Amino acid sequence: MFFAHSVDYMAPDCDFLLATDADGTSTLTLSGVLTIAGVGALDHAMRREKPQFTNLDISGLEELDTAGAWLVWRLARDAGAQVVGAGEKAERLMSAVKCCSGDAPIAPPRAPPMIRIVETVGLVMIGLWQGSGAILSFLGALICALGNVIRHPSRIRWTALVRQTELVGVDALAIVGLMSFLVGVVIAQQGAVQLQQFGAEIYTVNLTGRISLRELGVLMTAIMVAGRSGSAFAAQIGTMKLTEEIDAMRTIGVSPMEALVLPRVMAAVFMMPLLGLYSALIAIVGGATISAFTLDIPFFNFLARVQEVVPLIDLWVGLIKGPVFGLIVAMTGCYQGMQVKGSSEEVGLRTTQAVVQAIFAVIVIDAFFAVFFSEVGWI
Amino acid sequence: MNDLAIRIEDLENRFGDHAVHEGLSLDVRRGEIIGVVGGSGTGKSVLMRSVIGLQTPSHGRIEVLGHEIGTPRAPGEADIRSRWGVLFQGGALFSTLTVAENVEVPLKEFYPDMDPELRHEIARYKVSLTGLPDNAAAKYPSELSGGMKKRAGLARALALDPELLFLDEPTAGLDPIGAAAFDSLTRELHETLGLTVFLITHDLDTLHEICDRVAVLADKKVIAVGTIPELMASDHPWIHEYFGGPRGRSALMARGGEAQGLGSKTHGLDSPNPAKA
Numbered sequence: 001m002f003f004a005h006s007v008d009y010m011a012p013d014c015d016f017l018l019a020t021d022a023d024g025t026s027t028l029t030l031s032g033v034l035t036i037a038g039v040g041a042l043d044h045a046m047r048r049e050k051p052q053f054t055n056l057d058i059s060g061l062e063e064l065d066t067a068g069a070w071l072v073w074r075l076a077r078d079a080g081a082q083v084v085g086a087g088e089k090a091e092r093l094m095s096a097v098k099c100c101s102g103d104a105p106i107a108p109p110r111a112p113p114m115i116r117i118v119e120t121v122g123l124v125m126i127g128l129w130q131g132s133g134a135i136l137s138f139l140g141a142l143i144c145a146l147g148n149v150i151r152h153p154s155r156i157r158w159t160a161l162v163r164q165t166e167l168v169g170v171d172a173l174a175i176v177g178l179m180s181f182l183v184g185v186v187i188a189q190q191g192a193v194q195l196q197q198f199g200a201e202i203y204t205v206n207l208t209g210r211i212s213l214r215e216l217g218v219l220m221t222a223i224m225v226a227g228r229s230g231s232a233f234a235a236q237i238g239t240m241k242l243t244e245e246i247d248a249m250r251t252i253g254v255s256p257m258e259a260l261v262l263p264r265v266m267a268a269v270f271m272m273p274l275l276g277l278y279s280a281l282i283a284i285v286g287g288a289t290i291s292a293f294t295l296d297i298p299f300f301n302f303l304a305r306v307q308e309v310v311p312l313i314d315l316w317v318g319l320i321k322g323p324v325f326g327l328i329v330a331m332t333g334c335y336q337g338m339q340v341k342g343s344s345e346e347v348g349l350r351t352t353q354a355v356v357q358a359i360f361a362v363i364v365i366d367a368f369f370a371v372f373f374s375e376v377g378w379i
Numbered sequence: 380m381n382d383l384a385i386r387i388e389d390l391e392n393r394f395g396d397h398a399v400h401e402g403l404s405l406d407v408r409r410g411e412i413i414g415v416v417g418g419s420g421t422g423k424s425v426l427m428r429s430v431i432g433l434q435t436p437s438h439g440r441i442e443v444l445g446h447e448i449g450t451p452r453a454p455g456e457a458d459i460r461s462r463w464g465v466l467f468q469g470g471a472l473f474s475t476l477t478v479a480e481n482v483e484v485p486l487k488e489f490y491p492d493m494d495p496e497l498r499h500e501i502a503r504y505k506v507s508l509t510g511l512p513d514n515a516a517a518k519y520p521s522e523l524s525g526g527m528k529k530r531a532g533l534a535r536a537l538a539l540d541p542e543l544l545f546l547d548e549p550t551a552g553l554d555p556i557g558a559a560a561f562d563s564l565t566r567e568l569h570e571t572l573g574l575t576v577f578l579i580t581h582d583l584d585t586l587h588e589i590c591d592r593v594a595v596l597a598d599k600k601v602i603a604v605g606t607i608p609e610l611m612a613s614d615h616p617w618i619h620e621y622f623g624g625p626r627g628r629s630a631l632m633a634r635g636g637e638a639q640g641l642g643s644k645t646h647g648l649d650s651p652n653p654a655k656a
Contacts, residue, residue, distance in 0.1 A: 035540065036486075036490065036539055036540045037457070037490070039493070039497065039501075040490050040492050040493035040494065040497065041492075043493070043494050043497045044492075044494060047494065065540035065572070066504070066505075066508070066537075066540050066572065067501055067540055070500065070501060070504055071497070074500065092571055093571065093572075096508060096571050096572075097504045097508065103503070104503060104513035104514060104516050104517065105516070105517045106477060106479030106480060106483075106499050106502055106503065106516050106517055107477050107479070107480065107517050108477070108517050108518075108519075109517075342521050343474050343520075343521050344474070345474050345475065
């Protein structure tokens with residue numbers, strides 16, 4: 001054979017040699033090992049050089065796997081060349097891979113960004129609309145279940161109720177207490193710094209006492225319960241939905257609304273006002289502690305002064321909001337749990353949504369309450 | 380060259396006081412399809428997890444393709460994990476990626492320099508190689524049926540052209556037609572690619588259809604290894620019950636074996652060699 005033109009390239013495992021004959025047939029000869037470890041390098045070299053050839057000689061290949069066979073077959077196809085010197089194994093591998101020469105997409109088609117934005121906004125809107133309908137019907141189902149249980153009190157699941165009460169209320173005491181104490185410290189300390197400018201630091205007591213009982217105690221507790229228990233409700237019920245436990249309950253005739261949702265919602269509704277009150281009291285203790293150190297107001301004088309300056313109405317405002325927040329948090333958690341279907345990924349997604357929606361709803365409702373109580377004169 | 384793909388010596392796996400394996404030894408030859416059977420709770424999956432390094436044994440030595448599991452690899456040696464493929468029972472596909480992207484994960488991990496276009500091409504032919512339609516490449520695992528998930532899992536297991544393939548109950552949960560199709564796919568890939576296959580199964584049809592040898596797990600060890608006729612000659616009660624029970628007989632009859640041959644220990648068996656345990 002006469003080599004009119006020859007180039008020698010080096011690839012890590014697979015060598016190739018391009019030779020052009022006198023009669024115009026050019027041959028690309030591959031030799032060495034062409035496996036998955038080497039196809040990348042050969043493919044890079046071919047993309048760079050873009051050689052033209054009419055024959056592809058693979059008789060020199062010592063080892064070939066499906067990735068190598070694919071590359072050989074594709075190089076030959078793109079150059080319109082013929083594969084020569086293929087052994088029995090190479091033929092078998094190539095016939096196995098070439099049946100699948102399609103250029104099917106590897107990911108679903110994506111619309112252009114502008115269309116995607118509009119589409120996403122639309123889907124979110126539809127989701128909000130349908131979601132508010134669904135949560136109303138969930139509330140309806142919950143009220144029906146409550147009605148059923150009230151008519152047949154023997155169907156109350158006492159064990160579940162007590163267990164959930166423990167989980168939502170008792171187990172939260174430590175973390176809610178710690179959080180409230182620190183919040184009380186911060187309010188009293190920061191309030192005192194500002195009030196001192198007017199020589200009015202004695203009003204720190206009013207500030208701490210009223211804001212704890214009226215707003216912060218119950219609001220911070222609701223946020224904490226949403227993070228602790230609302231998420232747990234969503235994850236527990238969502239996992240039960242995935243493992244078909246909820247379907248199994250239904251086929252046995254047990255209503256998941258009565259067995260799972262009602263005990264959780266009732267536990268949250270009962271425990272929220274208690275936790276909120278507890279939180280407010282601890283916050284006042286926190287405020288009293290810091291005041292004893294920085295404002296020279298003795299600890300017990302602070303507490304006695306709270307009794308004088310905080311009207312009883314503040315206590316009622318906090319206690320009224322508690323059950324409402326409990327209902328929102330527990331219902332959102334259970335509702336999102338019940339919406340889980342398909343994959344375990346959804347459990348995580350729904351749990352996050354439960355927490356975010358519960359906290360958002362609690363803050364919105366709290367704003368309504370603030371305006372409402374001011375309007376009716378409970379100031 | 381070493382003609383053993385897997386060599387397990389004196390393996391012991393212990394969870395607290397409970398020993399799953401004790402003094403378990405098993406050799407898997409290169410190029411064979413070995414089926415591992417055993418009752419529920421005999422540690423078939425634990426055995427596979429030990430071999431692929433997901434479970435550290437309390438005692439014993441496991442060598443896969445000449446590399447001892449649990450030791451650092453020698454300089455210049457390819458990562459053993461790039462030389463095997465594993466199909467988990469449910470497919471274990473990454474749920475946030477499409478089927479083709481799943482196949483690309485091992486390629487990206489071991490060959491990051493590969494041109495993306497070539498990687499897509501490899502993913503595409505692997506997907507069709509396992510018998511999935513072209514349009515399945517762009518689908519997410521949640522859009523696939525159970526059988527398709529297993530095929531997609533197999534495509535990912537085959538992504539790096541492994542020498543050794545581990546299949547954990549590949550036909551469990553498939554309808555008989557799907558199971559038979561998966562069996563013939565395994566057989567076909569074994570022949571085309573020259574794979575060694577380590578197959579855990581409960582499916583007697585799969586054992587008869589595609590396995591060269593069968594290893595029986597009982598009493599915390601491999602009590603027998605051999606071809607099915609060899610095993611049927613054994614008088615261990617569990618093996619006898621397994622292959623001679625109603626399901627075992629019907630699977631054998633489906634293979635065209637002689638049902639009455641089961642009664643005797645020698646009649647109707649290809650090779651009377653005693654199984655080596």
